[in-house]
Amino acid sequence: MRITQGVEWALHCCHALAEAPGGVALTVQQLAELHAGNPAYLAKHLQALSRAGIVLSVLGPRGGYRLGRPPDQIRLLDVVEAIEGQGPVFLCTEIRQRGPAALAPASYRMPCAIAAAVGAAEQAWRRELASTTVADIVAESRRRAPEAIAATARWLEQSAQNRGRRSSGGDAGATGP
């Protein structure tokens, strides 16, 4: 049982978008460059986040991705479910109802005790993931690695300025910085 690496990348993308200067949109290319990721791989996961409303795709020369709602309204559970799906972690296949000792379905009205116990653990996991937001993660990162977060902020600022300059050069109508 593993959470895929897509979840880790998706959470780091949300983290970066939450820190984007002035809530500016970031392109897949910028998000990939920030942490030396693969743009095509990130694009796939950003599309999943977009389908879940966690990020918004913005068109135009200053386009890219923005968070779809304030970071304190994006729970880690939302991101995990957007990438991994909402299905149960443990799927009960009713093993107890198979074989020569099995009775009619009426004898199994209550859920299987095994499914109930493993399901309770899954609920504890979901509750915990639902109790933390992207805003919490950003605040905690600032506490844990303040220099690194400051360096990321500087890089994002510089990257947005470079993009603005390119955008102004190529399109006189765009509002450069």
Added chain:
Amino acid sequence: MRITQGVEWALHCCHALAEAPGGVALTVQQLAELHAGNPAYLAKHLQALSRAGIVLSVLGPRGGYRLGRPPDQIRLLDVVEAIEGQGPVFLCTEIRQRGPAALAPASYRMPCAIAAAVGAAEQAWRRELASTTVADIVAESRRRAPEAIAATARWLEQSAQNRGRRSSGGDAGATGP
């Protein structure tokens, strides 16, 4: 993210072994027959349970598998880890330390906030799985599906008697029922 079906089968095997009449050993064949499972598939998972000390392999004409310790000392977490491994569900690959804005490792002394938050959810899951034992599951099954559990007990009793008869017939030295 899914718990494999091997965990479901392993838990049902532990459940059956906990109900084996007089703690008699059950063969892979009996365990497979009880719930119409695949013997080779179950054998693989019983070997994993055996390596973890959750079941004991007993040799001889009355051999098979027994629980390796009392059912109230076998936690669901033990069974899940025996089948799925003990590694973390979420593996942090230190994405934050990659790319043009990354600093020297000294700036990342504390674990990543994302890994810490997702890890806290994993700990909640483990705590819950560690709080329930095979004995709890059996007691809860008796409460939830008493007729089905009684039918299983009768089948196990009959299966043990049949095996004893075959064993006595084929080997005069074996103690039949």
